[in-house]
Amino acid sequence: MSSGFRFEVLRDDPSGARLGRVDTPHGSFETPAFMPVATLGSVKGVTPRQLEEVGAEIVLANAYHLVQRPGVETVRALGGLHALMGWRGPILTDSGGYQLMSLAELVRVEDEGVHYRSHVDGRAGLLRPEDAVAVQEALGVDIAMSLDECVPSGTPLEGVARAVGRTRDWAARGLAARTRSETALFGIVQGGLDEGLRAESAAGLTALGFDGYAVGGLSVGEPPGDTARVAVATLARLPPARPRYLMGVGTPADLLRFATMGYDMFDCVLPTRNARNGTLFTRDGKLVIRNARYARDPRPVEEGCACYTCGHFSRGAIRHLVLAHEMLGAALATLHNLHFYLRLMREFRAALREGTFPARAAVACGAWA
Amino acid sequence: MSSGFRFEVLRDDPSGARLGRVDTPHGSFETPAFMPVATLGSVKGVTPRQLEEVGAEIVLANAYHLVQRPGVETVRALGGLHALMGWRGPILTDSGGYQLMSLAELVRVEDEGVHYRSHVDGRAGLLRPEDAVAVQEALGVDIAMSLDECVPSGTPLEGVARAVGRTRDWAARGLAARTRSETALFGIVQGGLDEGLRAESAAGLTALGFDGYAVGGLSVGEPPGDTARVAVATLARLPPARPRYLMGVGTPADLLRFATMGYDMFDCVLPTRNARNGTLFTRDGKLVIRNARYARDPRPVEEGCACYTCGHFSRGAIRHLVLAHEMLGAALATLHNLHFYLRLMREFRAALREGTFPARAAVACGAWA
Numbered sequence: 001m002s003s004g005f006r007f008e009v010l011r012d013d014p015s016g017a018r019l020g021r022v023d024t025p026h027g028s029f030e031t032p033a034f035m036p037v038a039t040l041g042s043v044k045g046v047t048p049r050q051l052e053e054v055g056a057e058i059v060l061a062n063a064y065h066l067v068q069r070p071g072v073e074t075v076r077a078l079g080g081l082h083a084l085m086g087w088r089g090p091i092l093t094d095s096g097g098y099q100l101m102s103l104a105e106l107v108r109v110e111d112e113g114v115h116y117r118s119h120v121d122g123r124a125g126l127l128r129p130e131d132a133v134a135v136q137e138a139l140g141v142d143i144a145m146s147l148d149e150c151v152p153s154g155t156p157l158e159g160v161a162r163a164v165g166r167t168r169d170w171a172a173r174g175l176a177a178r179t180r181s182e183t184a185l186f187g188i189v190q191g192g193l194d195e196g197l198r199a200e201s202a203a204g205l206t207a208l209g210f211d212g213y214a215v216g217g218l219s220v221g222e223p224p225g226d227t228a229r230v231a232v233a234t235l236a237r238l239p240p241a242r243p244r245y246l247m248g249v250g251t252p253a254d255l256l257r258f259a260t261m262g263y264d265m266f267d268c269v270l271p272t273r274n275a276r277n278g279t280l281f282t283r284d285g286k287l288v289i290r291n292a293r294y295a296r297d298p299r300p301v302e303e304g305c306a307c308y309t310c311g312h313f314s315r316g317a318i319r320h321l322v323l324a325h326e327m328l329g330a331a332l333a334t335l336h337n338l339h340f341y342l343r344l345m346r347e348f349r350a351a352l353r354e355g356t357f358p359a360r361a362a363v364a365c366g367a368w369a
Numbered sequence: 370m371s372s373g374f375r376f377e378v379l380r381d382d383p384s385g386a387r388l389g390r391v392d393t394p395h396g397s398f399e400t401p402a403f404m405p406v407a408t409l410g411s412v413k414g415v416t417p418r419q420l421e422e423v424g425a426e427i428v429l430a431n432a433y434h435l436v437q438r439p440g441v442e443t444v445r446a447l448g449g450l451h452a453l454m455g456w457r458g459p460i461l462t463d464s465g466g467y468q469l470m471s472l473a474e475l476v477r478v479e480d481e482g483v484h485y486r487s488h489v490d491g492r493a494g495l496l497r498p499e500d501a502v503a504v505q506e507a508l509g510v511d512i513a514m515s516l517d518e519c520v521p522s523g524t525p526l527e528g529v530a531r532a533v534g535r536t537r538d539w540a541a542r543g544l545a546a547r548t549r550s551e552t553a554l555f556g557i558v559q560g561g562l563d564e565g566l567r568a569e570s571a572a573g574l575t576a577l578g579f580d581g582y583a584v585g586g587l588s589v590g591e592p593p594g595d596t597a598r599v600a601v602a603t604l605a606r607l608p609p610a611r612p613r614y615l616m617g618v619g620t621p622a623d624l625l626r627f628a629t630m631g632y633d634m635f636d637c638v639l640p641t642r643n644a645r646n647g648t649l650f651t652r653d654g655k656l657v658i659r660n661a662r663y664a665r666d667p668r669p670v671e672e673g674c675a676c677y678t679c680g681h682f683s684r685g686a687i688r689h690l691v692l693a694h695e696m697l698g699a700a701l702a703t704l705h706n707l708h709f710y711l712r713l714m715r716e717f718r719a720a721l722r723e724g725t726f727p728a729r730a731a732v733a734c735g736a737w738a
Binding site: 041046049070078085296308312313314323324328329332 | 409410411412413414415416417418438439442443446447448452453454455664665667677681682683685686688689690692693695696697698699700701
């Protein structure tokens, strides 16, 4: 167990959702929590101060990407990932298993680890579960993820089962390789869409004992009904006393659905990536700012929104900046979308605190609920 | 003359430099002043609040670009250029003559105006001096520029002379076309590198009477000695009671040289464009952040610098962000460079106020002086 890491359930809601608090060496955050994605060490276009202002309390970076550039030794020489990013709060890194298997070339997964060629410079690399832990500890992050094997959707059941076994073995090796008590370690449940394999994966990991548990391999293109079915079945196998992190999720509706189920942590590129494409989140649904109807619309993106963007720029102005490829357009859209997501999570938590969940949370989701 | 516009020389320095103050309908700024460039309505990667924080007091946008997109009627529908930009302070627009002649296609300059095809969408357009004034008034800017004819360097003297005459005629027509007293109008002196033509141009414009005078067509690739020679000769022909704006200048050394000469206003893409290429300004000179020597350099870009970038990020971190093409790298570099330029101007003004110019100003320029 990690020395600076602590999770407390502050309130169990009859819905299944819970209000929690995670303490880390870089401060605390309340759950349900959404983690903005800073893959390469920055949330694209946003300064850490702006991140704080939109209400981010923890951010997610990616160990595989940071290993490629600027490299672990460089991050260490610069004072660790917090110093590199200029971010004082908690950081969680994904081990990069997923990114490696989707981005790198000539990937070959063996029991030893993952052989690959870097998508940045073509260098051959081997990422073993021990390396994944060592890398994340060297980055100095607050929460590290075990290396897991992610299989493509459509993989035959034997293949999924083999990945479950390997992920469990890797989790054990990663756990044994820990040297830094300030970095908490989460295990990642795999098992595709098979509830039996999910149960087996969860059992294997919880027997080992992690600071928290993530559910991976969902929200990767499967039908939403399958996501929900597997998410709920997996959750039942995870210890309530530990934080439960549903990776890569999701839309505002997903956040409400899975927070109601009892998941505590989420991350997704949706608010940030969509922002750069000019898709904005509002209570009334998506607003595609490139649409000609907004060209002369003097209203803010969302009436009543307290974010910097809505306080200073019209829809027409943002449309112009986005169409003209001005960096500011992407930055303003990102600020608004993150503010939307993080306000949503604050509403969820307020509702849980005052016992009005999920009604108040659904109102906050507006058209998304 | 404009109703909301006023220029006052607060102190004439023995060096030739002067401390001044310009009042506009959107607030005042002191001179010598540097105007960050917001061609399309944003200083690339920087929010208006960040611009205020680095000390910008007036920004420059470009009427030609804004006519192309989002279009004048759109800007007007959105509440004017200040609303579009989210910027409360003074705005100066260049008429766009220079950009038009360098960017647009099939440009044909006639006495009537400039026929062209848009570089954005290929539409045929005609920009007459009356249009240039009408456009800038419709944008609602504080300071507009007369349409001028910019000739390429190397143009025979007769061509330059013809452009001087045409620029004078256009200036008169623009002046006569004014309808909005809140928008001040500056004339632009042309005449290439010929002091006689410069004198003729200045005489023609000052006889007409403008709120201020700009010197165009310099710092476009000519030898520095020619720039200085023509700049000083032209300045002598301009009324001391009006602000004098040297367009497109320059490096920190240029700012010191031409402020010492008595110029009051400057604009240049150097700090912002260089930032996006990873070239940073420091007291010790240029810092090319892509250089491998900075990979593990934990120091700020400039020791002792009070900007947000230097307060929160190492050279190594910025290098990583720039090399990884993260928007934040460009934004942080831009913030620092603008802070450097605007701090320099504050130092110039402080030195003028306390009578230590140019010594204190030269110290502030460091290796650039």
